[in-house]
Amino acid sequence: MYRALWRSPLRFIVSSSSSSKFRPTLSRELGRSGIDNGGSGGCSCSRSVTTLIGNEFIQCQDESTRKVLQEKIIDALRSGERPGASALLSKLIHGNNPLSADDFHGVLKYCARSPDPVFVMETYSAMCKNEINLDSRSLLFIVQALCNGGHLDKASEFIQALGGNDSISPLLPVYNYFLGACVKTRNGNYASRCLELMDQRRVGKNEITYAALLKLAVLQRNLPSVNEILKHYVDHYSLSILSLRKFIWSFTRLGDLKSAYELLQHMVALASRGELFVKFKSGKLHSTRLDIPIPSSTQTRSEKVALGGVNDHTVSLMVDAHGKSNGIESSNVVLPKGQSNNIPATRILRWSFNDVIHACGQSKNSELAEQLMLQMQNLGLVPSSHTYDGFIRAVAFPGAYEYGMTLLKVMQQQNLKPYNSTLATVSAYCSKAFQVDLAEHLLDQVSECSYAYPFNNLLAACDSLDQPERAVRVLARMKQLNLRPDMRTYELLFSLFGNVNAPYEEGNMLSQVDCCKRINAIEMDMVRNGLQHSPISTRNVLRALGAEGMVNEMIRRLQRAENMYLETPTYNIVLQSLLEANETNMVIKIFKGMKACGYPADAATYNIMIDCCSIIHSYKSACALVSMMIRDGFSPKAVTFTALMKILLNDESFEEALNLLDQAASEGIHLDVLSYNTVLRKAFEKGMIDVVEYIVEQMRREKVNPDPSTCHFVFNCYVEKGYHTTGIEALNVLSLRMLGGEVKESLQEKKTELEESFVTSEDPEAETKIIELFRDSREHLAAALLNLRWCSMLGVRVIWSEEQSPWAKGLSNKYG
Template structure:
């Protein structure tokens, strides 16, 4: 507004407005975000036959980019056409930025094609195109442009300098190109980018990306040289090597066939900077840079200026980071090695991208090796590097390493909350709330704002006190109430509302702690807050509530009948009356509810309803039905149902067998225990520690101590493997651990077989205990008298 007032004063005083004044006024509007006023100013100048220059339109396009205003871009290009204002390199750069902002790779390819029609690409524009391709994930086109940039750098035909403002500038004169065709401007319309048509599909790297000469570019090359180049390209059309880069090495010219990784000699042609690059079917091979990595390439770069080396390094960095985003470690490694081969020193930013690519491609341990290499070279990693390492170790559940690297983060950028959220999620998975408290303290010290994901994890981590160690009580319920209140208060302070996930985690936490009334109250709140949630998500909330009610054995009294019914039935009926769809999990929970009511008839009714709605019984369904029969001490019916599930090709699991083992152990039914154990063996279902506990305890409590030890040894062997050959193959290694007299061997066993091999550690510890008790260890469990007796018993 101040600029407009100044202009009006100039008019009142009849002071002529010049080019600089027009530019200043336009800058005031564009940089201030007044795009409509800026365009009106351009129109005003046109209507009054004022001077028009390409820089003025470039300023306006830059304002459209900074304010993310795309509505006036097409009108600006149309005005340029009407005023016969040609496009300069800066104009194309502004259009490129707008295309990248809209994530439109097709527009970038079209701009490249139009730009190279009139210009021989300069190193600065090549660097900018590389940046665009890297941002949009087009590694093939970016790689081709980078090869062209390296050729120019090797030839020494590119020169750069630094302006007084610190910007890099080329010695070439930026002459705006003429506007010949009216449709030329429309092809760059960013309001209609989705309707652009090209030769091929640039999104799939099928469209041509050319760097060629045109007769209109007389200021750069002579017509004779241009015709000579065209003849050279035409002579290669029979070889079908459009995807090629024209190189001159040791006086000879080659086409490097990028898609096949081999060099084909062509006619002797003088290289003068004109290159044709086609990105169709472009596939990068390990040999892509073989010509460029020669000693002469390195020697050529040593003679280049420092600004040009920086520009090359930035372009490599962009490509390496793009490889990390696209999970293309092979290309990232190739680019990194190429930098070293040509004598271009990698920067901290280079290593940051390479570490990210290494972690995505080869794992966090390999990324750690790259960091150690940085330390050997006295290169300090970025905070981003520490963050990606922390995320990598969090995903592999190596929490000590993950926390160590998260502590090295020193900046308070909002994006770092992702690193800490990943670590918090790992803390929740490993049940380490104490570590999570330290992580939250670190976030607070850095003053990083929490997001909804952080609060979702906090409800999981701190929404319970005793679970899974023991049941909740009055004191733990009071503590949980205080915690949840504090978390929700902090959410309100930061202006963050509940999401579906946060409410789901909160309801699950309350149910696990046994706070049934609070859980039901939050279910009502969730239904009101999350009214846009789809029916399936609402069904998940109800399933959590139903599961908690079944586990808590909550009973409510209905006034219309003097009969005690489980609260879960009431919630299920409410769910059905609201028209919410039920799924297999819902029916399985309700069948398990029938086990508490000891009503097999009701369970059959639910099965009937389940079948009518198109759901077929699964393993969990049979497990729930068996629980109902066992609640009535119908072991024969449970075993018959187990046989039926096998005949119906149901995928049996260890939990199904453990359900029967548990009740047989409680009721001292050793006969049932032995039948189930032998059935597991015949079905090749490996026992788990729970299976061992029920079997061993059943014999011990019946005073069959020798049998208990024999059963423990056999089942421990089966936990290691059901295959006798595998057991014999591992005998020597495991026997050394079992019979070792070193007092620290037990901790070594636990450490060695942690994680996914935890059951193996349990089996070895059981066998070691048997050896300590004086029992000989047999690695042929089928030779055990106990195992033989069970096999004969089931056969008869």
């Protein structure tokens, strides 16, 4: 039946007399006075009203009865008795007195606000059948009911059909309301049709129209359109504080910080001249100037631009009649006396400042944000919690999280409660700076959160710092807030809880079973939230399985994941895990399959495969891989030379391995300590002291600091040859070089402190304090101090300068 109502002939909209004309008064045409007084059209029950039907005036009688029937219809609709409402509507229609559109305003207005598009069309159909003319208010109510009920298509058809009749045509408020509904539903197609009709029918535009066009342009991310609308607007209107606010809002949402700032300064200039004509009306802010519609013109293109877009167009903003810019410096502007107490004006000013400051937060423009905060202070505008929310985003960042914490203390001193988003932002910065205690404390203060990123940042910090216990508390907090995890959350969970054993520990049967349980539990929760594996989550699962030594399960998951797009780093994780498990045949098989499926190998892939060649002792294959690597555009790195040297050293080709060292140096490739340790390990195993000494001196010349493995190989090589004193001296010197890479100050400045606290200390807890450094991930510093303390305990005088070491001087003279 609802669709059938739309097939009612439009001839019923007007009187059957072809000569009748619809000539409403101006107040009716604007449709405002009747809307504001509750739909009675300004009439009272104590007097009769005059309605216009066709070209004749008819005196309506018994108005009181008709009003009572309308109220009964509304009560029936409100209580859900639709059949009763239909019966009452029929009774109203078939009364003895002539009816006009005024007699249906109450029902139509209720249907517009409910909304009730079905009954509004039933009422409209009844009016058509009884040849009751629509007026502008009736038309507006019907369009409102259809739009609010989600029937933009029917509302569009309604407006278009009525506009084709000479007796009545939709007025500007109707078009504006329809445009507003298009903005709410983000429907650009219907808005485009509406704008075309407005242009064809020359209904003009007012500030409400431009406000709708601005919102539509922002929704469509159409910055050129906003510039074009502004250009057309200033051709017909002088910019008021309310219109400036709307344009500032639009530019900030579209990221044009420069235009927003210029308009803001123009608003401040108006404030300085006392030209802020605004007041409260019905709880909302309104301009005190008249909003006279601009007549339609064939030159108007802004409404088309709002939907179709144009090329980038730079609009010259805020140029006065003398051609001078109205932009002003913040330090030269103050509000006139009494203006700072103008609550509506100052509120709008602060809102616009907040918009621009939030835009500064989006673009990380801390300098402009600080300037705006200073300007607000000069103007006497008190920053709100919303102001600080944007300001903190602009000026605080991971490297300066302390600033964010300081601003939170300032808010506390001003009795301002931070937004949840403000706390979340500062917490995220603290997490990125690995200040996990502060980050967790701030998240504990959040009462509501709809986004997971601050919790994800804290989980990522827990992952980096190896603190799964804290991660469990973070998850509990998310559950307490009913915060749904996103894909990033699950990616981090697989990384945090995938493998069970601590670093450097191998998996066993119990840990492998526990690993599978954890992964399955996370996957089940992921499925419950409607998420599937991403490349990163797949990678983290494979890495966890590889770390636990679950090679077969890892291969099965890789094969299942090959149905979706895999990335090269995923294959690299599998290849590396298989290599560590000495599954060289499987490494070669997967590498060939990867190439066959079209996945490109990267530098890490080639280095893994070259390392695989060192296990199978195939220097020829390694050289072939190096050729492929160079052909694919990847230059050999330190890890490449390390793998090649490992193959040569396994074949005891020391000379060729040392040649590779020289080649790397000649090509400007800075080898790391692992490369040198590869040679030292083999030289130590073969007892080749001359090679050991040569490598140690090479490391000194190339400024490569030793690590604990270097000290182990060198010291033990001397000891096994019976050179104990030389071995202790070498251990002393190498430990000093390790300290040089860990201590920021010079060793001579730290000598006394290190000796008294660690090296020569008689405190029984001295070694425990050194071991604590391992827990702080300062392995090299701890190892160096233990070595020096051990040398001291052997009764050897610890030297604190290489110049005091004959061994170091001898190597320099011999190989320098």
